[in-house]
Amino acid sequence: MTDFSLADLERIVDARSQADPSASWTAKLVAAGQAKAAKKLGEEAVETVIAAIEGDKAALTSETADLLYHLMVVLKIGGVALQDVMGELERRTSQSGLVEKASRKS
Numbered sequence: 001m002t003d004f005s006l007a008d009l010e011r012i013v014d015a016r017s018q019a020d021p022s023a024s025w026t027a028k029l030v031a032a033g034q035a036k037a038a039k040k041l042g043e044e045a046v047e048t049v050i051a052a053i054e055g056d057k058a059a060l061t062s063e064t065a066d067l068l069y070h071l072m073v074v075l076k077i078g079g080v081a082l083q084d085v086m087g088e089l090e091r092r093t094s095q096s097g098l099v100e101k102a103s104r105k106s
Ligand SMILES: N=c1c2ncn([C@@H]3O[C@H](COP(=O)(O)OP(=O)(O)OP(=O)(O)O)[C@@H](O)[C@H]3O)c2ncn1[C@@H]1O[C@H](COP(=O)(O)O)[C@@H](O)[C@H]1O
Pocket: 012, 013, 016, 023, 024, 025, 026, 027, 065, 066, 069
């Protein structure tokens, strides 16, 4: 078990985004801009999908960590706070995903 949370990772990404890009992957990505960061996010998503399909639990764990880290960087560059994403997820708990999906069609 670990107490480490996405909120902790968000704070690290926020702090490291100010670092020297030669000493920080986070700062390097932020300096490169959203297009580059989002492309890395997409690559990590594909690698996660491959690990899931192959049923490789170790790879799925590792690729999901890469994916979540790069998602936090994209949120940082996009100016979206994790708190807002959690608020949206909490709002959705009031109904089932199937009910919400059906409401989109009308
Ligand atoms: N969780 C992560 C994390 N996960 C993955 N990565 C990096 O993400 C990069 C992506 O891996 P790739 O193999 O796709 O990279 P690459 O092939 O070199 O990429 P290209 O240059 O080819 O595009 C690697 O450099 C990984 O080290 C991370 N880098 C940082 N963090 C967290 O951010 C903190 C601060 O890191 P720095 O910003 O580097 O100080 C770290 O202590 C961690 O807590």
